[in-house]
Amino acid sequence: MTSLTLGIETSCDDTGVALLKSESRGDAWESESRGDALGKRTILCELLSSQIKDHARFGGVVPEFAARKHLENLLPLVDAALREGGVKGRDLDLIAVTCGPGLMGSLIVGVMAARALAQAWGVPLIGVNHLEGHLFAPLVDAEDLEPPFLSLIVSGGHTEIVRVDALGKYRLLGQTRDDAAGEAYDKAARVLGLPYPGGPEIDRLAKDGDPHAFDFPIPLKNTKEVEFSFSGLKTALLWQVRKMEEEGKPLPLNDLCASFQRAVTEALVAKVALAVRLTGIRRVAASGGVAANSALRAALTESREARHWKAWLPRPGRCTDNAVMIAMAGRCAWERGVRSPADLSPDPSLEIA
Ligand SMILES: Nc1ncnc2c1ncn2[C@@H]1O[C@H](COP(=O)(O)OP(=O)(O)OP(=O)(O)O)[C@@H](O)[C@H]1O
Ligand SMILES: [Mg+2]
Incomplete structure (x- = not known):
């Protein structure tokens, strides 16, 4: 079965949105030790709005400023991703959003936007640990990492x-x-x-x-x-x-x-x-x-x-923050049966284990 996942990443100073199309592999998903449980996947769209230039003059990331920039950038990026992928919000099967760790203000923008979109489109939502996202980045293109x-x-x-x-x-x-x-x-x-x-x-x-x-x-x-x-x-x-x-x-x-x-x-x-x-x-x-x-x-x-x-x-x-890794980690967790509450909230100090 083909699934469409929208990934959203706003944990620090990069606003990322990605659209992932993946084939469910039936039994293989249940065998969580198998790397190929990820199935065949296509990245329909991958967008990133970097704030590096905005923060460079301060010599580092300014949290409040980062949150405000996410607020400006996120919804236009989601619109652009759907347009580029040729899909509508209601066609999505899952929205995967980074819910921590990261900057609280930045996380709030991503999680609240994802919650609102999930509700408006009637699409399930899953929160992704940002570090699990990074962990998935090498799996995006590798077929043989298990x-x-x-x-x-x-x-x-x-x-x-x-x-x-x-x-x-x-x-x-x-x-x-x-x-x-x-x-x-x-x-x-x-x-x-x-x-x-x-x-x-x-x-x-x-x-x-x-x-x-x-x-x-x-x-x-x-x-x-x-x-x-x-x-x-x-x-x-x-x-x-x-x-x-x-x-x-x-x-x-x-x-x-x-x-x-x-x-x-x-x-x-x-x-x-x-x-x-x-x-x-x-x-x-x-x-x-x-x-x-x-x-x-x-x-x-x-x-x-x-x-x-x-x-x-x-x-x-794909080593730095991006939404492809979040979409991948979220899709894989969903297939393993992981679920998030509809009132998902961000946790800035979430740990991976
Ligand atoms: N070529 C490079 N060599 C060394 N460091 C690099 C290189 N490219 C980026 N970095 C460093 O990577 C860091 C940014 O990486 P990343 O976006 O993964 O971190 P983060 O998302 O801010 O942190 P975290 O994921 O822990 O919340 C910066 O500290 C930057 O200097
Ligand atoms: Mg990161």
């Missing part, structure tokens, strides 16, 4: 490794003790006088730098726990920059970016390697904005450690 696998979620607000025993059955193996990897990139960029968001900028400048020019610490590299920490690394960069400024030296931006990026990448890959060793699971999927980073992508697929696993990475544009 549980059990390990999911490295590296975003602006989260850095964690989740064990996926089945779709919907998740165990948190470990997470960051302080800053998320994306947050570390953004803070490092500020130290270096680079614009927000810092990750793409550092990635670009690092391409012409020497990753071994500065010997930054690799946080928690040799501990026996799946855990991360990036605040010390950011401080090490800050001290290095201050020292060079006091000495009146020009900042070797490319080398600083490449060395910082190497430290973050080595810290992440060391814990992926540990999680693979501890669990014996040799399938690794990565997602979240930092999964777009070229050094991390190379390390997860081509490094010496990577010989111990096979890696799945979403295309770079």
Whole structure:
């Protein structure tokens, strides 16, 4: 049976809307351990309205401003998606909306709009955990990624490794003790006088730098726990920059970016390697904005450690927030029998497991 799902994502500063057409697979849906339970799917439309330019002048996301922008952008995007997909609201079989974690004001706009549309069109509604959404991003295009696998979620607000025993059955193996990897990139960029968001900028400048020019610490590299920490690394960069400024030296931006990026990448890959060793699971999927980073992508697929696993990475544009991953996660949860109340409310600190 063919189903149409409208995905809505407004957890932070990107307004995303997507239209997903999928084939139900009957029995296969019930076998939740099967990756192919997702069935054949077509993305009819995928729209994103980024607020990066609006927030860049403040050096980061301003929550109230983000919520107001979602309010302006969301309904026109839904209209455009339906037009592009050639469908009417009443033709939909499901509306999947991010209900947390994220910024409260931003989440409220998405959830309330989804509730109103669901009621007006007589369509069921499902709330999706944003992190489960990120976890689904590598599954969008991959036909051969099946549980059990390990999911490295590296975003602006989260850095964690989740064990996926089945779709919907998740165990948190470990997470960051302080800053998320994306947050570390953004803070490092500020130290270096680079614009927000810092990750793409550092990635670009690092391409012409020497990753071994500065010997930054690799946080928690040799501990026996799946855990991360990036605040010390950011401080090490800050001290290095201050020292060079006091000495009146020009900042070797490319080398600083490449060395910082190497430290973050080595810290992440060391814990992926540990999680693979501890669990014996040799399938690794990565997602979240930092999964777009070229050094991390190379390390997860081509490094010496990577010989111990096979890696799945979403295309770079689907690493950051988008509504395709929300539509996919929502559709899959619905088929597994998950239901949300009609008065679904957002939870800014929702956890994945
Ligand atoms: N090429 C890149 N290299 C490193 N970091 C990157 C790259 N591209 C994006 N990022 C980082 O990814 C983060 C944004 O990712 P994402 O949209 O997944 O996070 P978020 O949705 O804000 O956080 P969360 O999903 O935890 O709520 C930013 O911190 C940004 O700097
Ligand atoms: Mg996100």
